[in-house]
Amino acid sequence: MIVLASQSPRRKEILRMAGLPFTVRVPGVEEVRQAGETAHQYVERLAREKALAVDALPQEFVVAADTTVVVDEHVLEKPASEAEAIGMLTRLRGRQHVVLTGVCVRHNHQVWSGVESTAVTFAPLTDADIQAYAASGEPFDKAGGYAIQGLASKYITRVEGCFFNVVGLPVARLYEMLKAAGYSLALG
Numbered sequence: 001m002i003v004l005a006s007q008s009p010r011r012k013e014i015l016r017m018a019g020l021p022f023t024v025r026v027p028g029v030e031e032v033r034q035a036g037e038t039a040h041q042y043v044e045r046l047a048r049e050k051a052l053a054v055d056a057l058p059q060e061f062v063v064a065a066d067t068t069v070v071v072d073e074h075v076l077e078k079p080a081s082e083a084e085a086i087g088m089l090t091r092l093r094g095r096q097h098v099v100l101t102g103v104c105v106r107h108n109h110q111v112w113s114g115v116e117s118t119a120v121t122f123a124p125l126t127d128a129d130i131q132a133y134a135a136s137g138e139p140f141d142k143a144g145g146y147a148i149q150g151l152a153s154k155y156i157t158r159v160e161g162c163f164f165n166v167v168g169l170p171v172a173r174l175y176e177m178l179k180a181a182g183y184s185l186a187l188g
């Protein structure tokens with residue numbers, strides 16, 4: 001059985017869509033980037049910490065992830081205010097940025113992890129577009145302040161790489177990691 005160490009509704013939805021049965025155990029991990037840590041190191045470390053922060057039986061496969069948005073070396077996490085969301089979207093509009101998701105599988109004292117990267121391009125949004133989107137409330141529990149699978153979908157002109165990685169879980173890469181760890185769908 002897969003144990004999803006996440007409270008993200010999007011991560012649950014992606015596992016459900018992929019037909020991977022799971023239960024949820026929510027880790028209590030503080031998401032603070034360490035000085036000098038690259039964005040890749042940050043998301044991979046957090047995914048590992050989340051996977052290690054939940055109890056699991058030897059036969060269970062723990063899955064955890066952490067997503068962040070990087071543009072011009074700036075790491076954009078979840079906006080804490082409408083003003084912060086407006087600032088993020090202003091930085092993202094009319095250009096390409098990268099979404100990184102660190103993903104971790106833990107099984108029987110063994111840990112596998114990696115970072116999947118997807119390039120996303122935004123249309124040139126007007127200030128009015130950005131203000132309306134920020135006022136929608138959608139940005140607030142999303143890294144980078146947008147949801148490619150939500151209202152922001154009408155603003156995304158190009159995706160290069162795994163789409164589900166942007167939403168929060170690179171499910172094809174995760175499935176390869178699960179199989180490498182000995183997971184089989186027949187196990188349920």
Ligand SMILES: Cc1cn([C@H]2C[C@H](O)[C@@H](COP(=O)(O)OP(=O)(O)OP(=O)(O)O)O2)c(=O)[nH]c1=O
Nearest residue numbers: 006007008066067142143146147148166167168
């Ligand atoms: C970029 C982007 C992010 N997101 C979401 C996915 C994640 O839920 C969130 C990134 O925050 P995370 O800190 O990775 O995850 P989380 O806090 O939501 O959940 P947990 O730590 O318990 O696993 O942003 C989207 O839903 N759509 C998008 O387009």
